[in-house]
Amino acid sequence: MAEAAESPGDPGTTSPRPLFAGLSDISISQDIPIEGEITIPVRSRSRESDSSTLNESVRNTIMRDLKAVGKKFMHVLYPRKSNTLLRDWDLWGPLILCVTLALMLQRGSVDGEKDGGPQFAEVFVIVWFGAVTITLNSKLLGGNISFFQSLCVLGYCILPLTVAMLVCRLVLLADPGPVNFMVRLFVVIVMFVWSIVASTAFLADSQPPNRKALAVYPVFLFYFVISWMILTFTPQ
Amino acid sequence: MATTAAPVGSARNGAGPEWGGFEENIQGGGSAVIDMENMDDTSGSSFEDMGELHQRLREEEVDADAAAVEEEDGEFLGMKGFKGQLSRQVADQMWQAGKRQASRAFSLYANIDILRPYFDVEPAQVRSRLLESMIPIKMVNFPQKIAGELYGPLMLVFTLVAILLHGMKTSDTIIREGTLMGTAIGTCFGYWLGVSSFIYFLAYLCNAQITMLQMLALLGYGLFGHCIVLFITYNIHLHALFYLFWLLVGGLSTLRMVAVLVSRTVGPTQRLLLCGTLAALHMLFLLYLHFAYHKVVEGILDTLEGPNIPPMQRVPRDVPAGIPAARLPTTVLNATAKALAVTVQSH
Numbered sequence: 129m130a131e132a133a134e135s136p137g138d139p140g141t142t143s144p145r146p147l148f149a150g151l152s153d154i155s156i157s158q159d160i161p162i163e164g165e166i167t168i169p170v171r172s173r174s175r176e177s178d179s180s181t182l183n184e185s186v187r188n189t190i191m192r193d194l195k196a197v198g199k200k201f202m203h204v205l206y207p208r209k210s211n212t213l214l215r216d217w218d219l220w221g222p223l224i225l226c227v228t229l230a231l232m233l234q235r236g237s238v239d240g241e242k243d244g245g246p247q248f249a250e251v252f253v254i255v256w257f258g259a260v261t262i263t264l265n266s267k268l269l270g271g272n273i274s275f276f277q278s279l280c281v282l283g284y285c286i287l288p289l290t291v292a293m294l295v296c297r298l299v300l301l302a303d304p305g306p307v308n309f310m311v312r313l314f315v316v317i318v319m320f321v322w323s324i325v326a327s328t329a330f331l332a333d334s335q336p337p338n339r340k341a342l343a344v345y346p347v348f349l350f351y352f353v354i355s356w357m358i359l360t361f362t363p364q
Numbered sequence: 365m366a367t368t369a370a371p372v373g374s375a376r377n378g379a380g381p382e383w384g385g386f387e388e389n390i391q392g393g394g395s396a397v398i399d400m401e402n403m404d405d406t407s408g409s410s411f412e413d414m415g416e417l418h419q420r421l422r423e424e425e426v427d428a429d430a431a432a433v434e435e436e437d438g439e440f441l442g443m444k445g446f447k448g449q450l451s452r453q454v455a456d457q458m459w460q461a462g463k464r465q466a467s468r469a470f471s472l473y474a475n476i477d478i479l480r481p482y483f484d485v486e487p488a489q490v491r492s493r494l495l496e497s498m499i500p501i502k503m504v505n506f507p508q509k510i511a512g513e514l515y516g517p518l519m520l521v522f523t524l525v526a527i528l529l530h531g532m533k534t535s536d537t538i539i540r541e542g543t544l545m546g547t548a549i550g551t552c553f554g555y556w557l558g559v560s561s562f563i564y565f566l567a568y569l570c571n572a573q574i575t576m577l578q579m580l581a582l583l584g585y586g587l588f589g590h591c592i593v594l595f596i597t598y599n600i601h602l603h604a605l606f607y608l609f610w611l612l613v614g615g616l617s618t619l620r621m622v623a624v625l626v627s628r629t630v631g632p633t634q635r636l637l638l639c640g641t642l643a644a645l646h647m648l649f650l651l652y653l654h655f656a657y658h659k660v661v662e663g664i665l666d667t668l669e670g671p672n673i674p675p676m677q678r679v680p681r682d683v684p685a686g687i688p689a690a691r692l693p694t695t696v697l698n699a700t701a702k703a704l705a706v707t708v709q710s711h
Binding site: 250254264265268269270338339341345349353360 | 484522529
């Protein structure tokens with residue numbers, strides 16, 4: 129109480145306080161930055177780093193973000209039980225992956241016969257609303273993971289399926305036939321299992337131990353739908 | 365500044381004894397204690413300005429020039445003397461109260477914790493309920509217990525969506541107005557929510573003892589039979605097999621739902637109305653799901669085995685010249701197209 133009154137007038141005498149200390153009784157979370165730590169940063173330190181990153185060149189900023197995204201890609205490709213994806217979550221990686229997948233799944237023709245294929249908007253909506261639904265489900269089951277952390281993990285674990293999409297497109301350049309289909313089926317199944325293992329490695333710890341299966345099943349359905357869209361994709 | 369900052373600070377936390385009563389009145393939303401005539405616009409201390417002032421004050425708490433900013437604010441807002449201070453405090457109180465009310469409303473309505481009790485299940489419970497949904501219970505004199513949870517039904521609806529997508533893809537269904545995914549989701553969720561609401565309305569008319577949540581759960585678990593049947597018959601395309609499964613598995617899950625409803629309804633007419641409607645809708649839905657997204661090739665074979673096509677339809681009309689056989693499966697599912705395809709194939 130008294131500190132709140134004193135700090136505007138006496139900035140030098142009081143120690144720096146965390147930004148949200150006075151809001152402990154309010155349940156709205158405001159001003160959470162899109163990238164950064166979930167733990168509340170000490171104000172003075174982040175203020176200095178903010179002012180220093182504001183003056184750096186654009187190239188530095190982009191390279192730093194790209195390196196962070198690349199580091200998380202490596203964590204997904206070699207899934208171990210680590211906290212990196214959860215601690216420093218960001219949504220750039222999922223966005224890049226989702227846009228890449230949706231662009232590759234788009235059909236070229238508009239008035240063709242087979243216009244039942246997924247268009248860009250459909251894939252986008254499926255990925256993001258599917259991830260939101262799974263996050264809500266895991267929170268309702270009693271998980272202690274935050275909303276954006278879960279979105280981050282589910283988005284990054286689409287990486288193996290995006291790789292499968294690239295491989296499928298390359299394989300489809302060859303002659304169509306049963307061998308072609310078997311190769312694609314094998315690749316998609318392997319990447320599907322990889323996605324599930326990766327996301328389980330990150331998400332499993334946040335669930336109560338006896339309900340892990342309940343939280344993993346919708347993840348299984350989500351990646352199954354995406355794998356099915358990839359497998360049944362045929363270019364024009 | 366220090367003297368005015370102290371009551372402002374205590375009002376900010378709302379724990380000061382002198383402002384406690386004032387707070388309650390503001391939160392009640394009814395009568396305002398403070399005379400609002402003191403707040404005139406010329407002083408500049410409007411509601412929005414107070415909000416911006418608070419934002420600025422909080423952000424520059426540990427900054428060296430916070431005091432200078434406050435002095436600038438004071439000059440900008442043109443407050444002089446006690447009248448300005450009082451109106452500023454009043455606006456501050458209004459801001460605090462408004463924010464508290466908004467956060468309370470937000471945490472009340474946008475809180476997903478409302479749904480939390482319906483997801484409080486264990487995997488063993490879900491498994492046992494799935495199996496029980498296929499076993500009709502004969503005891504109809506005593507209201508049977510329905511588990512009021514939403515996890516199982518929701519997951520079953522999503523599983524049905526996934527199975528439907530699989531079926532639509534293997535049958536090369538073309539959706540002209542819309543998308544495959546949208547159609548699948550719309551069909552499954554529409555059935556679950558729509559038929560549940562309709563049967564709940566009928567139950568209200570028939571004085572059945574069932575709540576909306578229980579109806580949603582009952583119908584959701586009844587979709588387990590649909591999932592099994594469709595999963596098997598989308599992969600093995602035998603009509604006899606489908607009819608057998610439709611009667612057996614679909615019939616079992618329908619009987620279970622009917623038994624539960626009968627045990628909760630009094631009176632033969634009401635029971636007949638309610639259970640007849642539910643049974644009809646449930647069985648017909650399975651029939652619809654199978655045949656609407658069926659392989660077109662099977663459909664063509666079916667019409668070959670069917671009754672004789674009248675001679676009038678043997679005249680090919682509107683058939684594009686030289687239609688290749690490979691493009692036949694991609695035509696839209698309707699009777700005319702099938703008949704035309706049959707006539708072309710028979711040449």
